[in-house]
Amino acid sequence: MTTQLTTPSAVTTASVGSTRHEAPSGGLGWAVRDTMAMVWRNLVTVRRVPQLLVFATVQPVIFVLMFRYVFGGAIKIPGVRYVDFLMPGIFAQTVSFGAINTAVGLAEDRTKGLIERMRSLPMSRSAVLAGRTLADTFRNVFVFALMTIMGFLVGFRLHAGVLPFVGGMLVLLLFGFSLCWLFAFIGLSVPNAEAAQAAAFPLIAPLTFASTAFVNAESMPRPLAFWARNQPLSAAVGAIRACVLGGPTATKVIISIVWSLGMVLILAPLAIWKYRKVS
Amino acid sequence: MSTSAILAEDLHKQFGSVQALRGVSLEVPTGTVLGLLGPNGAGKTTAVRILATTIRPDSGRAMVNGHDVSKDPQAVRTSIGLAGQYAAVDENLTGHENITLVGRLNHLRVPAARIRATELLERFALSDAGDRPARTYSGGMRRRLDLAAALVTQPPVLFLDEPTTGLDPASRAMLWSVIEDLVADGTTVLLTTQYLEEADRLADRIVVIDGGAVVAEGTASELKSRLGDTIIELTYPHRAAVDAAMAALEGHHPTRDPAGAAIVRVVMQDGPTTLRSVLNRLDGALVPEAVAVHEPTLDDVFLTLTGAASTSSVIGPSTKQSKKSKNSGAQ
Numbered sequence: 001m002t003t004q005l006t007t008p009s010a011v012t013t014a015s016v017g018s019t020r021h022e023a024p025s026g027g028l029g030w031a032v033r034d035t036m037a038m039v040w041r042n043l044v045t046v047r048r049v050p051q052l053l054v055f056a057t058v059q060p061v062i063f064v065l066m067f068r069y070v071f072g073g074a075i076k077i078p079g080v081r082y083v084d085f086l087m088p089g090i091f092a093q094t095v096s097f098g099a100i101n102t103a104v105g106l107a108e109d110r111t112k113g114l115i116e117r118m119r120s121l122p123m124s125r126s127a128v129l130a131g132r133t134l135a136d137t138f139r140n141v142f143v144f145a146l147m148t149i150m151g152f153l154v155g156f157r158l159h160a161g162v163l164p165f166v167g168g169m170l171v172l173l174l175f176g177f178s179l180c181w182l183f184a185f186i187g188l189s190v191p192n193a194e195a196a197q198a199a200a201f202p203l204i205a206p207l208t209f210a211s212t213a214f215v216n217a218e219s220m221p222r223p224l225a226f227w228a229r230n231q232p233l234s235a236a237v238g239a240i241r242a243c244v245l246g247g248p249t250a251t252k253v254i255i256s257i258v259w260s261l262g263m264v265l266i267l268a269p270l271a272i273w274k275y276r277k278v279s
Numbered sequence: 280m281s282t283s284a285i286l287a288e289d290l291h292k293q294f295g296s297v298q299a300l301r302g303v304s305l306e307v308p309t310g311t312v313l314g315l316l317g318p319n320g321a322g323k324t325t326a327v328r329i330l331a332t333t334i335r336p337d338s339g340r341a342m343v344n345g346h347d348v349s350k351d352p353q354a355v356r357t358s359i360g361l362a363g364q365y366a367a368v369d370e371n372l373t374g375h376e377n378i379t380l381v382g383r384l385n386h387l388r389v390p391a392a393r394i395r396a397t398e399l400l401e402r403f404a405l406s407d408a409g410d411r412p413a414r415t416y417s418g419g420m421r422r423r424l425d426l427a428a429a430l431v432t433q434p435p436v437l438f439l440d441e442p443t444t445g446l447d448p449a450s451r452a453m454l455w456s457v458i459e460d461l462v463a464d465g466t467t468v469l470l471t472t473q474y475l476e477e478a479d480r481l482a483d484r485i486v487v488i489d490g491g492a493v494v495a496e497g498t499a500s501e502l503k504s505r506l507g508d509t510i511i512e513l514t515y516p517h518r519a520a521v522d523a524a525m526a527a528l529e530g531h532h533p534t535r536d537p538a539g540a541a542i543v544r545v546v547m548q549d550g551p552t553t554l555r556s557v558l559n560r561l562d563g564a565l566v567p568e569a570v571a572v573h574e575p576t577l578d579d580v581f582l583t584l585t586g587a588a589s590t591s592s593v594i595g596p597s598t599k600q601s602k603k604s605k606n607s608g609a610q
Contacts, residue, residue: 030386037383045371048412113367117428119333122356123384 031124038131039138042105046139053139056101057146060094064147067214068154075215080245084159087151088241089213091169092233094147095140095176096208100200102136102180106187107196110278115188126272133180140176144169160246168243171256175236178263184271188278207233232259283342284309284436284467285330290339292325292491299325301491302339307469307484309435312462314482315471316581322491323471324364327440330469331361344436357385360429364440368424370414374405377413381428392431399427403457419450426457437461439470443477455480475581487584495584502584503574511554513567515541520565527560547572 046053067075067086077085106129109115118128148156158165183200190196210220210227211234217225228234239256242249285307292300300322307313315323328334330341332352341348344358368377375396382392400409403423408416413424422442429437439458443451458481462468472478478485479499487495487502495502515521524543525533531553536542547553554572561567 033386034384037380041369041372041376041380044376045369048371112370113363113365114369116328116333116363117361117367117381118384120331120356120359120361121381121384122353122386127384 031126031130034123034127035130035134037123038127039135042132042135043138046135052101053142056094056098056139056143059097060090060143060147061150063093064090064150064154071214077216081155081157083151083155084157084245085241086214087147087156088168088237088244089211090151091144091147091172091240092175092211092213092237093208094143095172095236096179096204096233098136098140098143099176099179099183100197100204101139101183102132103183103187103190103196103200104193105132105136106184107190107193110188111192115275115278125276126268129181129184129268129271129275133177133184136180137173137177140173144173158244160243160249164243164246164249167253168240168249171239171243171253171260172236174260175232175256178232178260178267181264181267181271185267185274188271188274207231211237213237232256232263235259282309283307285313285341285343285469287326287330287341288339290326290329290341291337292322292329292334293337294325299491300329300336300339303488303491303493305469305486305493307467309467310462310465311483312458312468312470312481314478314485315469315488316473316475316478316485317471317488318473321488323488324440325491326488327361327438327469327471331359331438332356333361357432358434358436360432360434360437362422362426362429362437362439362442364444368413368416368421368428371412373410373412374400374416374420374424374427375409377424378428378431382431385432387432395431399430403427404453417450419446419453422446422450422454423457426454430461435465435467437466437468439468441471441473444473451477487581489584500574509547510573511545511547511557512571512573513543513545513557513561514569514571515543516568517541520567524561524565524567527565528557531557543567 064086067090068083072082072086075082106115109118109128115128182203183196186199186203187196190199206227210224211231212228213233217228217234220228235252235256236259238252239249242252283306285305287303287305290300290303291298303322303326305313305315305326315326317323325334329336330343330348332348332355335349343355346354346358348355368374369380372380375393378396378399379389379392382395383389385392387395397406397409400406403426405420405423405427408420413421416424426439426442442458443454446454455477458468458470462481468481470478470481482499484498485496485502486493513524515524518539518541521535521541521543525535528543528545531545534544536544545553545557558570
């Protein structure tokens, strides 16, 4: 009888959490929670420094205006209004330029000593990078929304409906996510944010411009055309473009998804290895 | 478990062509403070980073709170707090968010981490600034925030890498008293510093390293007693008297206080004879307000040990790592 009465209070005492570690670290559960904490941290930064988001959209807006009104008249794509051809390319350009942010952000965290602190914590070794690449992917969602509105303002129309468009954007987000892992590796390989920026552009340029994002590959010299047709950004553009313009989409979507998953499978372990090694 | 919270044996670490550590051994008994002293580039930070598991040693062994840093780094990480050379705070997060984040990454639940953050902000006199982004903080506030974040899980072992470098005296004094409180509560601290005053005040034992090797170790007074010079310090009420006293002590090589206080210093070269001669010369208006006889400061020890290391007149450290100098002995 007496024991039954004391039981509740014993339970209460036990359930009051101490400030000590709850469990030995490791395991997928903790990796996920650590990653969520890092995503939260990176998104708070975006909210606190909205300029970052504004800058992220300024460049694509300029590209939209430039290609729509300056070059657009001179570029003829058979059977398509150029603006409808252009906007999928712009969306892809947005994620590729946005991925530079991953490199710059990580390089900054490193020079400020934040990575050093994280490495002394019992957190998952992959969470700093996963938190960064996921947060940058969320940021892309927001930039996509702004760019879509921008597109509609300059005459962009969906020919295959809203659902395929949303699906195509998801394929593109996955591509952006895979690219972020490449830039995570770069961000950890350079001494500071400026170097990250400088190192990123030579990679971004051939990916974005030597592609089918803004023009068809037909007019390019043969080796370049081969590259432009068979590289991952063009694959992503092909997928979203098919989702916008209609016609056969499944193959293009699958090719892009395979590219992106392949990149994540190779680049994520590479970047995490770099994170463990970096000093 | 051993009674040493930190034990390092023969640590070596090379970065490219730079030999950062060439066989450093340390032992910090539980609940004590070890001051790791040395000039820039001596290897202090490298030693701390190995012990805090952020880099691995090339060779050697280290145990922190009973866990091997190479074999079980995650266990070490649950036992330590690290406050780095430059405050590792996220400028865009508020003070409260910074501590909460480190708490979450230490696997506290979010509510527990928040409560702890509030407590720590209060303890470090940052409550009022707790909801402001850390980029608005002064240098001293950042250091306090950094230290607060390192304490989020009440770790039994704390690494402080030059915690007060670049701080104003008030901020420094505040950090010192916080560290003293932590030690009073039983925390083991490894503190690196370039400030001898800091080591003198906080550390139970001091290890001096230079060029990646231990050149001396002992208590502050042990280290100081290895130096000969004792100094007579004459305090005057105002600066005008200092000039006159300097003139009167011609021949004893008097020196002024580098900080500009109305103090004249004379090296007591011949023991009490010097003291007597000095006081004989100071009569009338030159009689000082106060006379003190000072043993050498840690600054003197530091300069002698690290400056002399390269010219092979290291003052006989009894450790295995000493590079040379059995013959040069004391002086």
